[in-house]
Amino acid sequence: MAVPTTQTALVQETYAQPLSLKNIPVPEAIPGSALIKVIVAPVLSYAREVYNGTRKYPYTAPIVPGTSCIGRVAALGRDSTSLQVGQLVYADATIHSRDNPDDMILHGLVAAASPGSKKLMDEVWRDGKYGEYTLVPLESVFALDEQRLKELGYAENDLATITKYLCLGGLRDINLQAGETIVVAPATGAFGGAAVACSVAIGATVIAMGRNLDSLAQLEATFPRVKTVKITESVDDDVAALQAAAGGRAIDAVFEISPPQAAKSTHIKSCILALKRGGRMSLMGGIQEDYPIPLRQVMRKNLTLTGTWMYNREQVLALIKMVETGILKIGKQGGIRELTIFEFAEWEKAFDYASDNAGWATTVLIRP
Numbered sequence: 001m002a003v004p005t006t007q008t009a010l011v012q013e014t015y016a017q018p019l020s021l022k023n024i025p026v027p028e029a030i031p032g033s034a035l036i037k038v039i040v041a042p043v044l045s046y047a048r049e050v051y052n053g054t055r056k057y058p059y060t061a062p063i064v065p066g067t068s069c070i071g072r073v074a075a076l077g078r079d080s081t082s083l084q085v086g087q088l089v090y091a092d093a094t095i096h097s098r099d100n101p102d103d104m105i106l107h108g109l110v111a112a113a114s115p116g117s118k119k120l121m122d123e124v125w126r127d128g129k130y131g132e133y134t135l136v137p138l139e140s141v142f143a144l145d146e147q148r149l150k151e152l153g154y155a156e157n158d159l160a161t162i163t164k165y166l167c168l169g170g171l172r173d174i175n176l177q178a179g180e181t182i183v184v185a186p187a188t189g190a191f192g193g194a195a196v197a198c199s200v201a202i203g204a205t206v207i208a209m210g211r212n213l214d215s216l217a218q219l220e221a222t223f224p225r226v227k228t229v230k231i232t233e234s235v236d237d238d239v240a241a242l243q244a245a246a247g248g249r250a251i252d253a254v255f256e257i258s259p260p261q262a263a264k265s266t267h268i269k270s271c272i273l274a275l276k277r278g279g280r281m282s283l284m285g286g287i288q289e290d291y292p293i294p295l296r297q298v299m300r301k302n303l304t305l306t307g308t309w310m311y312n313r314e315q316v317l318a319l320i321k322m323v324e325t326g327i328l329k330i331g332k333q334g335g336i337r338e339l340t341i342f343e344f345a346e347w348e349k350a351f352d353y354a355s356d357n358a359g360w361a362t363t364v365l366i367r368p
């Protein structure tokens with residue numbers, strides 16, 4: 001694949017200021033990296049809040065935003081032994097330091113709170129996926145079985161929804177098993193809906209908890225073994241409703257994926273109280289303030305609360321296997337009703353649309 005020396009990319013020159021299309025150099029595929037030609041990339045529902053500074057995510061500008069993408073390998077570092085130029089790949093957001101995996105960034109989005117994480121972002125892996133080309137560490141690139149995915153009826157846009165389903169990391173960290181009952185709360189957002197899909201694919205029964213009855217009804221209509229519970233903000237009522245929805249079975253697990261604006265919602269407490277003795281809870285949400293945990297119940301019921309930031313390589317490979325075997329349906333086949341695509345030049349519209357249409361059933365994508 002012929003690689004040009006320059007490319008058009010969306011650049012934010014100054015933190016929290018508007019993006020613009022710029023001509024910038026195409027990075028060199030140094031050892032340990034792959035240069036990916038971007039086909040299509042997802043837009044987070046909260047991209048506008050991140051890049052206008054509302055969320056105060058620590059990252060360094062100038063930066064090319066964009067966390068993950070579907071693309072083709074354009075060039076490979078000389079130490080690559082498996083990937084092929086031209087191959088269809090999923091390029092992931094999560095990048096760890098090789099000599100200290102505790103230092104971590106999400107590509108084009110945020111650096112963890114350590115000097116090493118900031119260095120990792122600043123020195124090499126600053127620029128994310130909203131360019132024609134993006135440089136990614138080899139371990140963040142995942143080969144896709146293009147033929148098989150075509151047979152399954154997937155287009156590249158569907159594959160770009162893989163990112164949503166990586167909530168699988170939290171589900172695997174609490175070892176969700178077939179036959180178990182799990183509460184997903186809130187279930188109506190991008191990652192919440194995907195967690196419902198993954199839990200059902202694993203073989204669990206799901207209680208989808210949320211505020212929006214229409215969105216909950218959509219989940220119940222899309223997936224088997226899904227019951228729904230409305231968050232009423234009365235802890236006693238919500239615990240009773242969760243237990244009633246479980247239909248006499250114990251609630252084995254909870255998957256929590258709240259956004260920052262749910263900091264005062266009582267659903268996390270209700271879920272903890274509804275768990276069985278020995279239950280497990282995955283905390284993947286983004287609430288930024290401290291939250292009151294009913295510690296006595298956690299202690300008395302031997303509960304395990306497990307935090308998960310993103311996921312590991314094995315979990316991404318497991319997700320791709322679930323998709324390629326057909327066990328997990330993603331994109332439109334998986335119940336996402338609307339895939340709306342914008343071009344890089346329309347980034348502002350894309351960010352607004354993603355924010356205004358946040359939720360499980362809509363995915364916003366952007367492409368060069």
Ligand SMILES: NC(=O)c1ccc[n+]([C@@H]2O[C@H](COP(=O)([O-])OP(=O)(O)OC[C@H]3O[C@@H](n4cnc5c(N)ncnc54)[C@H](OP(=O)(O)O)[C@@H]3O)[C@@H](O)[C@H]2O)c1
Nearest residue numbers: 045186188189190191211259262265284286309310358359
């Ligand atoms: N741990 C990780 O690795 C990781 C990865 C990605 C994202 N996250 C975090 O996960 C959060 C959710 O992401 P997302 O993409 O799913 O967001 P999203 O699509 O915007 O969905 C937000 C969800 O939260 C619900 N919600 C909003 N305000 C609420 C409130 N006051 N009380 C209760 N529920 C409320 C929404 O319900 P309605 O339908 O009722 O509006 C919806 O279900 C993000 O904000 C991010 O911080 C964490």
